Amino acid sequence: MDGTIRKPGAAKSADEGSDEELMVAFSRGSRDAFDELFLRYKQPLFGFFRRRVADAAQAEELTQESFIAVIRASSRYQPSALFRTYLYAIGLKILGAHRRKAAFRACFTGTPDAYREPAALGDLETEYSLRQAVGKLDRLEREILLLREFEQLSYAEIGELLHLPVNTVRSRLFRARQALHGLLAAPAPSSSVEQARIEERS
């Protein structure tokens, strides 16, 4: 398991260059620069999607799509903002498009994918409980919480990504944490993983 929470950009050594420098180098044709960026962000970006999409295969597909979008748009890249913010902005757009498509599909085909695949069966019960509890949060608050807790973005970066003032980000994050604390503190009705398996069988 490589699910550690750390800032990818902060973990690099001094001689590796910043994310932005690497992206500029890649836009000029440096293949090695992209390798380094991919190495830094493949796992965080996959985690970004994996925690928001129930299906692991779909999360991988969206991760791949995001990196391909970065490659396609590399010639237009301007290092005016952090690469990390830039990457997650792409990820959010792709995730939004995926959700719209899935919701549109669900209008005609029935239940959305999120219901068909309640959790990664076989995962730990804690993980399932977390996923369920986070899923009950307000959509915006959930997004802010995830960006803060797992992508380790600052309030300002979250505000930039979601087009919100910093104060709003802070208050919404506070509410999200309080709500999640309440949800996690509430006793579970039964074994969640077992319940998920029953749902899956039915």
Added chain:
Amino acid sequence: MNTAAAHPVAPEEIMAFFDGELSAADAQAVAVHLDGCSACASLAAQFRGLSQSLAGWSVSPVSQKLEEAVNNFADKAVVKSEGRIPYAPFRFSIWNWRLWAFGGMSAVAGVLLLVCIVFLRIYYEDRPAQKPMAMAQLSRNNGEVAAGYPPPQPAKSQMYNSLAVPSRMTTRAPGGGGASTGAGFGVIGGMVGDLSGKTVAPMIARAASLTITVKDLTAARVSLDTMLARHHGYSAQLTVESAAHAPRSLTASLRIPASDLSNAIGDLKTLGRVEKESQSGEDVSQQHADLAERLKTARVTEERFRGILQQRTGNISDVLEVEESIARVRGEIESMEAEQTGLEHRVDFATVDLQINEEFKEEINSPLASFSPRLHNAFVAGYRNAAETVVGIFLFLVEYGLSILIWIAIVVFPTIFIWRRYEKARSTM
């Protein structure tokens, strides 16, 4: 965290402190407060515990397949374009809302195009039959026979039979001896000629238009009447307008004997300053000849029917049928005679469209004098408009309300249903 007095540090600030989002000074203040406040320290511990709980939500490593796919794409992009990576083509998916929107708009555009094509076809199906007639009429107006567009009436040579030519169409050439017999006509350059080489004077319906500005309209009106009497003309239509705060004007359609038209126009010009003048002439010779020929044929037909009625015997239904035919032909003959008379009248009497405008000098009048009645009228008009609007809306609803409800049931409710399902599905993701 009940009051600001008890806790000078807000809960959100404790959270920001925990997230490292405070300035050094603020962070120092919060740290000092946490040391002395168990409630706030408990809140900070809650945040810490929550983060630790969330840290348990691990994610499996990225698969080798993903790495290979991205690296392959990057290889191709870099090799092909040397760092300038082009956009990839559109990825087809039936669940793409843009595709549906584009498809829907294309379908609507296609339907509109189809409607246009059908409409144009229906419209132009009638045109070919009208075009030659219009061209033939145009050529007659120009006094020429247009090649390639023969007149639509059948048996042209018969139509120009001189037996049907009225007195106006008789030859004027010396030795013509009145109506020519058994010769066909041709119309060239405004002159009507028979095949024997004799020419007849064309029938020209003349028309003129005059716009004149006068100083005194009343005096001009008197002069106009005198002038009409002198030239043996008359006024077919005359209108005088005398609106408030506007110049008075007279519009008339005069009929003047064609032979006296030039003199009459000269007299009319003396009424005032001529603003506009135009004259025209329409050659109606061929039209008149056609009419005369059709009239002759109709009369012959009528005579035949009458002969049949007198000489033959048969049952009642046959007799009635012949009588009906006679009545129908008689009606046609009378109609054509009236048309012929009108045509001849147009030739005998030229039409002068006259407009006389009086020079206008606006007078200074206080608007307050007429304010009260205008206000009253405005109220009345406003009330009427409002009432008509209400009645119109009511009638519209009565007339189309049921249809609108049906369309709402057909379109709106399913749309709302789908939209709700869409939103519900989105909220669960």
